[in-house]
Amino acid sequence: MKISLDQFDKAFENRIRLQIMSVLVANESYDFNSLKELLDLTDGNLASHLKALEKEEYMQVQKSFIGRKPNTRYSVTEKGRAAFKRHLQALENLIKQQKK
Amino acid sequence: MKISLDQFDKAFENRIRLQIMSVLVANESYDFNSLKELLDLTDGNLASHLKALEKEEYMQVQKSFIGRKPNTRYSVTEKGRAAFKRHLQALENLIKQQKK
DNA sequence: GAAAGTACTTTGTTTGTCAAAGTTAATGGA
């Protein structure tokens, strides 16, 4: 009886980081404030989770201006996309085993 | 754009507790030492995660003797089974959204 | 009688999580 969670990624163990990745894999890029509202987080909390993902090189930042306002957009790296896919695959395997 | 993690259960956020539940949903009951070996944990660590699940009433204990040796078996409650099912459903929804 | 097994609890360190407050730099309004 094996439990197939070898591909489980600690960076995605936290619910908020799981949500962030989920949004960003589906959306290509998302800005700080929209993400903050979507997930209903304080900016400090969001920033720290984004930073954790950046540290793993799963996330990258693009800073620009929209009109005269600064705008920070986040997007997943290829590394992040691959890691997230592996992680979801691990979860899916777990679910499949349960259904047998 | 919704992110469907409303049914996400904090008790299963931790990888080890996810594994414990996974084993026990599939196995009906499992004893302390076998679980310890299967998951390669120290007994203190395993005991504390089991206790966390007991506290949520997701897990129950049966103490007995096998021959003259004490044997502690763990099994999930109906509440635990239902909660785990909901949790996996939430994860599955997340995965499905990713695949679209 | 010593060592080892079972199933913990306790202790103490480290890591994680979070809100709240502080920061920097720019903009818009009175």
Next chain:
DNA sequence: TCCATTAACTTTGACAAACAAAGTACTTTC
């Protein structure tokens, strides 16, 4: 020109969670 506001953080500090290691109590096996 000054004040408030917005954006996007960083810092602080409190609290909770995770973990290994050691301790405990009781029993059995050598």
